[in-house]
Amino acid sequence: MTNLKHPRVRLKPGAHKRLRTGHPWVYSNEVQMDAGAKTLPPGTVVTLEDAGGAPLATAHFNPKPLISARLLDARPDAVIDADWFASRLQAARDLRERLIGRPYYRWVHAEGDGLPGLIVDRIDDVAVVQPNTAGMDAALPAIATAIEGVMQARVIVMRGDSAFRALEGLGEVTRVVKGELSGPIAVKEATATFFADVLGGQKTGWFFDQRDNRAFVASLAKGKSVIDLYTHTGGFAVSCAVAGAKSAHGVDGSGLALELAQKAAAENKVGSVCAFTRADVFEFLAAATQRKEKFDIVVADPPAFVKSRKDLKPGLQGYRKLARQCAAITAPQGIFFIASCSHNAPLIEFTEAVSRGITDAGRTGRLLKTSGAGPDHPVHLQLPEGTYLKALTFALD
Secondary structure, three states: OEOOOOOEEEEOOOOOHHHHOOOOEEEHHHEOOOHHHHOOOOOEEEEEEOOOOOEEEEEEEOOOOOEEEEEEEOOOOEOOOHHHHHHHHHHHHHHHHHHOOOOEEEEEEHHHHOOOOEEEEEEOOEEEEEEOOHHHHHOHHHHHHHHHHHHOOOEEEEEEOOOHHHHOOOOOEEEEEEOOOOOOEEEEEOOEEEEEOOOOOOOOOOOHHHHHHHHHHHHOOOOOEEEEEOOOOOHHHHHHHHOOOOEEEEEEOOHHHHHHHHHHHHHOOOOOOEEEEEOOHHHHHHHHHHOOOOEEEEEEOOOOOOOOHHHHHHHHHHHHHHHHHHHHOEEEEEEEEEEEOOOOOOHHHHHHHHHHHHHHOOOOEEEEEEEOOOOOOOOOOOOHHHOOOEEEEEEEO
């Protein structure tokens, strides 16, 4: 179907070439920002035209940020309504059911699922929606209708508190769109149960991207002592305890997150194996080093140290320092796992910073595995920066 009423946004000469190769973005300096384009409300559905006026595709348009247009449909004048969203959501759900096999997954991963600026996590019959662009924010009613049609959600939550929204001129808002929530909800992963605060927790309340990494580290944990730094709600610590760890200690700065970690430990009957400490991780590591504590497995999954390109140098220094302190408490023949969720920290530079930190601690070792997000976080072919999560597992001598 087409809709001939979409406003037209014309590109500068030659600016259409990247779209022709499948790239999903148009930058502001590629748009002929005439008076008509400048006055379009942020998030307007438009038809993009090349410099000669030939229609190219349907997109969300916002004249304010660097990324001005995000491709929705390769057809010009496509109707972007609840049925359109339902079609994309259904395709994304079908793929996740093949990949994951149970209703706990990242349902929509923005451009990777043809829905730029939209994140949706599914936790059983609860959908947590992050509309991170003006277009997806404006489309929330249609998105909610589509979600109800595809999965019959009991609860739909909007989490509008990501940093990306500020770039789009959007404010922060978190609300329940449909249904009611009485508290944290259960998340099933492998043989364990965890709890997510989808209204007040970080991001959507749970980090599905680390699912495979948690399983890998847990497979090494039987009979071992584990320290899980930046544990959040206990993902690595409880997974290792359930897998037979001798001890699993989680450290985080959030008391509310640690309450959910303790709840998960009790739910999985590993409360006697797990311990949780509220502390600044760097301060905790310094004290543990002074006490000459050692752990067989050290996990460090910090928040983003490199939030923008200008933060790259100090952020890499932070990863190097964290790796040095972690290596200092890793037992001989121990395992050290460290991750970065920073889009702006390239894998090569991150690996180099961590390797230098290990050397700074006077340790040697081998890189066993380089990994990333689980398969329910697909990456658009033309957006390699979508591979934001980087994880390294080392065996230290």
